[in-house]
Amino acid sequence: MDKEHQKLKWEASLWMMVYILSYTAVTFIMKRLKEENLPAFFVLGARFIFKILFVFPMLKQQKTSLTVPPWETFRWYLLRALFVYPAMYCTYIAYQELPMAMVTAVGFIEPTMLLFLSVLFLGLKAGSREWFSVSIGYVGILIISGPTLGSHWKGVALALLANLFASASRMINKWLTTTIAVNEVITWTNLLAFPLACIFILSSYPLMVTTGQWFFLFSMSVASFIAQYAGLQAVKRVHFDVIGPLTYLRLPLAAFLSFLLFGEEVDRYLFLGTLLIVVSNYIIIFLKEDKEG
Numbered sequence: 001m002d003k004e005h006q007k008l009k010w011e012a013s014l015w016m017m018v019y020i021l022s023y024t025a026v027t028f029i030m031k032r033l034k035e036e037n038l039p040a041f042f043v044l045g046a047r048f049i050f051k052i053l054f055v056f057p058m059l060k061q062q063k064t065s066l067t068v069p070p071w072e073t074f075r076w077y078l079l080r081a082l083f084v085y086p087a088m089y090c091t092y093i094a095y096q097e098l099p100m101a102m103v104t105a106v107g108f109i110e111p112t113m114l115l116f117l118s119v120l121f122l123g124l125k126a127g128s129r130e131w132f133s134v135s136i137g138y139v140g141i142l143i144i145s146g147p148t149l150g151s152h153w154k155g156v157a158l159a160l161l162a163n164l165f166a167s168a169s170r171m172i173n174k175w176l177t178t179t180i181a182v183n184e185v186i187t188w189t190n191l192l193a194f195p196l197a198c199i200f201i202l203s204s205y206p207l208m209v210t211t212g213q214w215f216f217l218f219s220m221s222v223a224s225f226i227a228q229y230a231g232l233q234a235v236k237r238v239h240f241d242v243i244g245p246l247t248y249l250r251l252p253l254a255a256f257l258s259f260l261l262f263g264e265e266v267d268r269y270l271f272l273g274t275l276l277i278v279v280s281n282y283i284i285i286f287l288k289e290d291k292e293g
Contacts, residue, residue: 045200097155
């Protein structure tokens, strides 16, 4: 049993590394497209229209038949698809307001978002220790913003809002993949997001898009699909708390790309604030394990 669990942890870790690299690629391309002033709704629409190209070949390869699930399951697919759009929209706009590394660092607040959602919708009981750990995380957000909080408040708020919707989507992911195949979750999420994507594309007409921009849009969709698939494979094998710390590798990677490709400097406030967020996350995980133990 221990060997099997260890194997699952290694597999989940490898899938998580694929997720980290793919997700970082998505954030880089989104930042690049934002600098070229492509409308947010057009970018989101194109992302899902290209992603749908990968869904049906995957089903054919795995010989999976597509059947309409019962309403109890279908409504969660629909809700997840609806959560994805505001998460991506807020992230895209946040790149206009903040450096790439700062948006990444704010995203590490996810465990506290999950705690909020669990209290609100799952009836979780949180005590003073849990809320104290949450406060540490948000002090970290204030430090990341640094002395320029006045000019950064909009970007920070958008990044936090994006993380709220993304956390809600992750909660649904975890619940769905406990009983449903990963490829089925991906298929229905993208199918339900597709009609809205078409509306977004049509609303942007006429829009002149260069060949290079189409290449970036397609590449972003490929990386997004890989990240989505890898992330679901990871959380299907082990609880996110086990592999969650690996996501912190996104910060040095984002900081490097941010400086190299966009000339965005990283200051001490970013790493100090991120350290507090990491401490906050570990306290939350420790308290959760203590309760379950």
